[in-house]
Amino acid sequence: MAQQESQAVERELTMSRAMVEAIAHEMRENDEVFYMGEDVADYGGIFDSTEGLREEFGYDRVMDVPISETAYIGAAVGAAQAGMRPIAELMFVDFFGVCMDQIYNQMAKNTYMSGGNVSVPMVLTTAVGGTYNDAGQHSQTLYGTFAHLPGMKVVVPSTAYDAKGLMHNAIRDDDPVVYMFHKRLMGIGWMPAPDGPKTPVPDEPYTIPFGSADVKREGSDVTVVTLGLHVHQALEAAETLAEDGIDAEVIDLRTLVPLDTETILESIGKTGRLVVVDEDYRSYGVTAEIVASAAEERLADLDAVERVAVPDVPLPYARPMEDEVIPDVEDIEAAVRAVEP
Amino acid sequence: MFEDMVTARYYEERLQEEYLEGKQPAFDISAGPIPGELHLAAGHEAAAAGVCRHLRDDDTVTAPHRPHHVAIAKGVDLKRMTAEIFGRQTGLSGGKGGHMHLFDPDVNFACSGIIAEGCPPAVGAGLAAKKRNEDSVAVAVLGEGAISQGAFLESLNLAAVQELPVVFVVEDNDWAISMPKDRITDVDDGSLRAGGFDMPGVRVDYDDATAVYDAAKDAIGRARAGNGPTLLEVQVHRRMGHFMGDPQSYRPDEDTEAAQERDSIERLADDLREAGVEDDDVEAIRERAHDRVDEVIEWAKDQPEPDPEAAHEDVFVNPPSGVTTDEPTHELAGSDD
Numbered sequence: 001m002a003q004q005e006s007q008a009v010e011r012e013l014t015m016s017r018a019m020v021e022a023i024a025h026e027m028r029e030n031d032e033v034f035y036m037g038e039d040v041a042d043y044g045g046i047f048d049s050t051e052g053l054r055e056e057f058g059y060d061r062v063m064d065v066p067i068s069e070t071a072y073i074g075a076a077v078g079a080a081q082a083g084m085r086p087i088a089e090l091m092f093v094d095f096f097g098v099c100m101d102q103i104y105n106q107m108a109k110n111t112y113m114s115g116g117n118v119s120v121p122m123v124l125t126t127a128v129g130g131t132y133n134d135a136g137q138h139s140q141t142l143y144g145t146f147a148h149l150p151g152m153k154v155v156v157p158s159t160a161y162d163a164k165g166l167m168h169n170a171i172r173d174d175d176p177v178v179y180m181f182h183k184r185l186m187g188i189g190w191m192p193a194p195d196g197p198k199t200p201v202p203d204e205p206y207t208i209p210f211g212s213a214d215v216k217r218e219g220s221d222v223t224v225v226t227l228g229l230h231v232h233q234a235l236e237a238a239e240t241l242a243e244d245g246i247d248a249e250v251i252d253l254r255t256l257v258p259l260d261t262e263t264i265l266e267s268i269g270k271t272g273r274l275v276v277v278d279e280d281y282r283s284y285g286v287t288a289e290i291v292a293s294a295a296e297e298r299l300a301d302l303d304a305v306e307r308v309a310v311p312d313v314p315l316p317y318a319r320p321m322e323d324e325v326i327p328d329v330e331d332i333e334a335a336v337r338a339v340e341p
Numbered sequence: 342m343f344e345d346m347v348t349a350r351y352y353e354e355r356l357q358e359e360y361l362e363g364k365q366p367a368f369d370i371s372a373g374p375i376p377g378e379l380h381l382a383a384g385h386e387a388a389a390a391g392v393c394r395h396l397r398d399d400d401t402v403t404a405p406h407r408p409h410h411v412a413i414a415k416g417v418d419l420k421r422m423t424a425e426i427f428g429r430q431t432g433l434s435g436g437k438g439g440h441m442h443l444f445d446p447d448v449n450f451a452c453s454g455i456i457a458e459g460c461p462p463a464v465g466a467g468l469a470a471k472k473r474n475e476d477s478v479a480v481a482v483l484g485e486g487a488i489s490q491g492a493f494l495e496s497l498n499l500a501a502v503q504e505l506p507v508v509f510v511v512e513d514n515d516w517a518i519s520m521p522k523d524r525i526t527d528v529d530d531g532s533l534r535a536g537g538f539d540m541p542g543v544r545v546d547y548d549d550a551t552a553v554y555d556a557a558k559d560a561i562g563r564a565r566a567g568n569g570p571t572l573l574e575v576q577v578h579r580r581m582g583h584f585m586g587d588p589q590s591y592r593p594d595e596d597t598e599a600a601q602e603r604d605s606i607e608r609l610a611d612d613l614r615e616a617g618v619e620d621d622d623v624e625a626i627r628e629r630a631h632d633r634v635d636e637v638i639e640w641a642k643d644q645p646e647p648d649p650e651a652a653h654e655d656v657f658v659n660p661p662s663g664v665t666t667d668e669p670t671h672e673l674a675g676s677d678d
């Protein structure tokens with residue numbers, strides 16, 4: 001288990017430092033790895049996703065590009081097909097509309113359409129998430145969009161330990177990987193993180209295999225399945241619920257493609273009650289996928305289910321409305337209580 | 342023109358003060374009375390004022406993520422715009438859009454937080470005017486960082502080939518967040534790009550409101566007369582960071598200092614004095630603008646916050662029946678019970 005391994009290490013890193021450490025290691029080991037994006041060199045990434053990389057590797061390998069997502073993300077596809085291992089950053093996931101053709105018609109499909117004769121070993125990193133009132137074009141989470149379209153592996157770390165291990169794996173993977181980091185977890189000064197994402201991180205490289213969900217808290221009464229920022233909110237809710245004698249198990253998916261249904265089903269076998277929490281839109285999303293998978297495989301074990309997600313409205317700007325639509329700790333508590341007999 | 346510029350500058354100085362309240366000493370983007378990011382346009386005022394002076398309410402303007410100076414020059418309702426920026430119920434969109442997403446259909450103003458994405462809708466407004474045989478025009482305002490985007494280049498081509506009444510106004514402030522202009526383009530004079538689309542291209546080299554006014558008069562006149570689009574690039578300067586809280590460590594101090602020294606407002610004030618306008622009259626304009634801004638900010642701060650439930654409204658103008666709500670279902674699944 002990832003958590004147990006990390007307990008032996010004292011050094012704690014923020015999630016952004018852990019990500020950068022993995023990228024730097026892979027860049028030192030392999031000249032074919034390079035990073036490309038907007039404001040990633042001198043600025044170090046708006047969310048510190050590349051802090052310090054340009055100083056070590058220079059502009060040739062940490063490339064600032066013009067604001068032209070179609071061109072540079074498509075260029076990453078081309079470089080990957082030529083055998084390099086590019087990492088391309090889409091500054092906010094909300095900007096995917098500018099360049100989605102290169103992502104879902106090229107990056108994600110070329111392996112399949114070539115009958116497996118072409119591989120696209122690239123990583124697409126992107127910032128997700130709200131909770132800082134930046135309105136409809138800068139606050140979306142969109143886990144479901146990328147996981148829905150075939151051909152992309154989709155990674156969502158929630159701690160520094162996981163961020164490093166998943167990044168090593170992402171860069172070494174021969175398929176395109178979408179690595180979605182939540183702004184609120186990065187540990188940047190102007191957007192304080194909750195307690196939790198800053199964890200012990202070993203110096204040496206290690207990988208976390210895709211498709212291995214992590215049971216972040218064991219419990220016997222209710223299974224709470226979530227990812228990203230909401231792992232920490234679910235853990236907080238679980239502590240409060242424990243005071244009332246409700247023992248919630250919290251599962252962090254860590255990757256959406258592949259999805260570790262086995263861990264979820266095992267937990268449902270134990271608890272019989274399922275709550276799925278997602279910061280993405282409710283309809284046709286992660287919550288629906290998890291509930292459907294559980295129903296297909298373990299209908300007889302399921303006593304009750306609840307979904308907690310953003311209702312089907314774009315993210316509003318004003319705080320009272322953003323608070324209304326983004327799930328919080330209280331929403332998770334209420335959903336857990338609702339499935340309790 | 343001078344009043345628009347003074348209003349925009351002072352408005353943003355006041356917004357800056359309000360924005361930083363609650364963010365001192367540690368800058369936390371989610372603290373303080375103004376939500377979200379804030380992108381200020383100090384140093385850009387000449388472009389908006391010189392262009393919008395030629396526009397009517399039925400002309401369309403699409404602005405980028407740095408919209409306040411353009412909105413003010415276009416005549417957007419300043420009170421409701423300010424309430425929107427503070428996230429209040431009486432804001433232009435009831436607090437749903439915020440500072441990067443201001444919509445005022447009364448004066449045909451809109452803006453978008455996605456780079457260059459205001460260009461295609463401006464082309465569409467021009468297309469509508471042409472189809473209806475109306476003489477309104479559309480203006481798309483964007484930064485020089487946006488000129489590499491497909492949406493901009495595709496829009497130039499579509500407007501040109503359809504001979505649409507559109508003026509593309511590029512505000513060249515030399516910086517696309519941390520990227521200096523010379524690292525995003527090998528074409529120093531952006532107006533040369535117009536040649537690739539067989540449309541007129543004009544560059545105003547110094548941020549001189551009068552020169553912008555003259556160049557825009559020609560471009561907008563040409564569009565209104567049915568003679569097609571123009572690309573107008575205006576040199577401005579960025580006195581501030583890309584957004585409030587931007588540490589600007591990528592930017593040489595001398596560049597920031599040079600930007601602070603070049604002040605299009607003082608330049609225009611000098612021009613006015615040279616043209617024989619009395620100092621008292623210049624000061625009276627300034628004072629009137631400041632009073633107006635102070636008044637709208639106080640008004641906006643007194644406005645109520647939106648009802649959280651309002652978040653669920655306005656997804657559709659004509660909401661389908663049975664639309665999904667956020668109500669917990671409490672439904673039991675499975676067959677055991």
